[in-house]
Amino acid sequence: RIVYVNGRYVPYAQAAVHAEDRGFQFGDGIYEVCEVRGGRLIDEARHMQRLARSLGELEIAAPMSAAALGHVMREVIRRNRVKDGLVYLQVTRGAAPREFLFPADTEPTVVCLARPMASAGLDARALEGIAVKSMPDIRWQRCDIKTVMLLPACLAKEAARQDGAREAWFIDADGFVTEGASSNAWIVDAGGAVITRQLSSAILPGVTRATLRDVLEGEGITLTERPFRLDEAYSAREAFITSATQTVMPVVRIDGRPIADGKPGPVAQRLRLNFHQIAA
Numbered sequence: 617r618i619v620y621v622n623g624r625y626v627p628y629a630q631a632a633v634h635a636e637d638r639g640f641q642f643g644d645g646i647y648e649v650c651e652v653r654g655g656r657l658i659d660e661a662r663h664m665q666r667l668a669r670s671l672g673e674l675e676i677a678a679p680m681s682a683a684a685l686g687h688v689m690r691e692v693i694r695r696n697r698v699k700d701g702l703v704y705l706q707v708t709r710g711a712a713p714r715e716f717l718f719p720a721d722t723e724p725t726v727v728c729l730a731r732p733m734a735s736a737g738l739d740a741r742a743l744e745g746i747a748v749k750s751m752p753d754i755r756w757q758r759c760d761i762k763t764v765m766l767l768p769a770c771l772a773k774e775a776a777r778q779d780g781a782r783e784a785w786f787i788d789a790d791g792f793v794t795e796g797a798s799s800n801a802w803i804v805d806a807g808g809a810v811i812t813r814q815l816s817s818a819i820l821p822g823v824t825r826a827t828l829r830d831v832l833e834g835e836g837i838t839l840t841e842r843p844f845r846l847d848e849a850y851s852a853r854e855a856f857i858t859s860a861t862q863t864v865m866p867v868v869r870i871d872g873r874p875i876a877d878g879k880p881g882p883v884a885q886r887l888r889l890n891f892h893q894i895a896a
């Protein structure tokens with residue numbers, strides 16, 4: 617395997633960054649995960665827009681143009697011969713002697729790697745759906761920035777796994793679902809309308825979420841962007857999550873309670889099948 621690190625394509629075992637990288641010491645960096653399908657990047661433009669926004673919010677200098685970053689991602693896909701999988705792209709503020717204040721004249725660290733993943737839509741898990749576990753949202757108040765500061769997500773996913781669940785749903789102080797630990801959260805109500813929380817600093821503006829809005833429009837399905845509580849989710853007709861690595865993944869159990877008949881719902885399955893006809 618080949619990894620891109622600061623301008624070089626190096627073998628996996630030698631892909632290292634400095635011990636004083638601020639991503640390592642402070643979580644002072646951002647990332648993107650893009651789906652690769654048939655060797656092509658899905659939703660590249662939206663991922664590049666979000667990356668630029670994350671960098672801007674943290675005042676990290678853009679390491680190169682979006683076009684150049686796109687070239688790096690494609691080169692990593694090509695060199696690793698990834699057909700169906702993902703690309704991980706990380707930019708940190710760079711390496712400098714440990715000091716909380718932003719260092720002057722530090723070059724950002726750029727890492728890009730690709731790896732294969734079972735083709736979305738065909739994997740067995742999507743046919744079965746997944747279980748999720750709810751837990752308090754202990755993250756910070758800028759969840760709209762895609763930072764590498766992911767410890768709350770790691771803790772939540774690990775706790776979910778110990779309960780046999782694949783994903784955690786975070787609950788805010790008012791009892792509303794914010795999003796998944798690494799996905800956006802959705803339900804379908806009794807009338808067949810799809811509900812997901814509106815964008816704010818409480819959630820990540822998912823690229824899959826944005827594209828799914830276009831898919832819903834094409835399908836003539838009503839979308840309501842508002843917060844929903846757990847009890848509404850427990851009694852929803854369907855539930856699902858979205859992310860670049862899962863596309864649309866049906867949720868069949870929340871906190872051990874089956875959603876409807878405990879099988880993937882027709883809306884989630886249809887959206888999953890139709891997603892890649894729209895995602896560019």
Ligand code: PDD
Nearest residue numbers: 649797798799800820822823824859860
């Ligand atoms: N996570 N919300 C959070 C907190 C996320 O970490 C992610 C993605 C999403 C979905 O965003 P998108 O549709 O752009 O993938 C929502 C990635 C996949 C990860 O950390 O692996």
